[in-house]
Amino acid sequence: MxxxxxxxxxxxxxxxxxxxxxxxxxxxxxxxxxxxxxxEQVTLPGIGKLHIKRNEARNGRNPRTGEAVAIPARNVIKLKVAGALADAVA
CATH class of the missing domain: 1.10.1220 (Arc Repressor Mutant)
Known part of the structure; x- marks a missing residue:
C-alpha cells in the first residue's frame, strides 16, 4: 500500500x-x-512498539572479495509487532 x-x-x-x-x-x-x-519508545496501538537498538561495531566480510570490512556501530529502529496483528496475519 x-x-x-x-x-x-x-x-x-x-x-x-x-x-x-x-x-x-x-x-x-x-x-x-x-x-x-x-x-523514546513509541507505541502504535494495534500495530506494535518502535524502539531503538544499538548495533555495536563489528568485523564483516565483503561477499565479493572476501576482504575483511569494519562495520561501524549504529542505532537501528526495531518494531515489536502487536500480538493481535501478528495473530491476524498468521
Missing part, C-alpha cells in the same frame, strides 16, 4: 476529507520521528 492509498483509505474510514487525513498522517510521522530522536 502506498502513502496515497493509505491516506485515501484513512479518509474513507474516518469520514474526513483527504486533506485532513493527509495532515493526520504527516502529524503522526512527525510525532514518531521526534520521539525516536529523543530515544
Amino acid at each position: 502506498t502513502k496515497n492509498e493509505y491516506i485515501k483509505q484513512l479518509a474513507d474510514l474516518a469520514g474526513v476529507d483527504r486533506d485532513s487525513a493527509t495532515a493526520l498522517v504527516e502529524a503522526q510521522s512527525d510525532l514518531v520521528e521526534n520521539a525516536m530522536r529523543k530515544g
